[in-house]
Amino acid sequence: MNKKLKNCSTCGKEIAKSVKVCPHCGAKQKMGIFGNIVFLIIIAVIGIAVVGSPSSEEKEQMLRDELSSIASGPTNSVDTKQIIDTFAIMGNGTDIQRNNLEEQLKGKIVRWPVKVYEVAKKDENVYRIQTTDSNTPAAFIDLYARSESESRRIEQLSTGDVVIIKGRIVGTFMRNIEIEKAIIAD
Secondary structure, three states: OOOOEEEOOOOOOEEEOOOOEOOOOOOEOOOOHHHHHHHHHHHHHHHHHHHHOOOHHHHHHHHHHHHHHHHHOOOOOOOHHHHHHHHOOOOOOOHHHHHHHHHHHOOOEEEEEEEEEEEEEEEOOEEEEEEOOOOOOOEEEEEEOOOHHHHHHHHOOOOOOEEEEEEEEEEEEOOEEEEEEEEEOO
16 A cells, blocks of 8 residues: 555545545544644643733732833933934934844833923823934833823824933834833923
């Protein structure tokens, strides 16, 4: 018998090993041991992922803890003039210099007065702020409102308003500093 063929478990006629239904009698064919093992591994991985992932309440508590840590923790000293010069459009900074500076900045917590250019609502208590100013680095900021009054304040911000934020630098986007988990610090 050919290695690619097997006998149907119901009618006994030769069929391809890869078929799921016998073309002669219509009986479903069982998966081989390899197919069963792969199926069980996939189910196990999914089960572990579901069981191991935190609940929505746990995620919310972790976020509150992180925002509290940022609010009460120290800020890192960064050279804002170097950041502005390196990331400026039509500036003298090269790709390698921007990449190196970005790696140095990642994870640092900064407290900056930022001049608002645009405000958008990302989520229930999360706002995306784009800044514009020649005195601080251009940035995209995910600003978290920790209360109803902070939400109202953020929603009332207009282009040109200045607000002091404190948050963690996570990278850059379009020559702008990306700051996540930021809060109002003034």
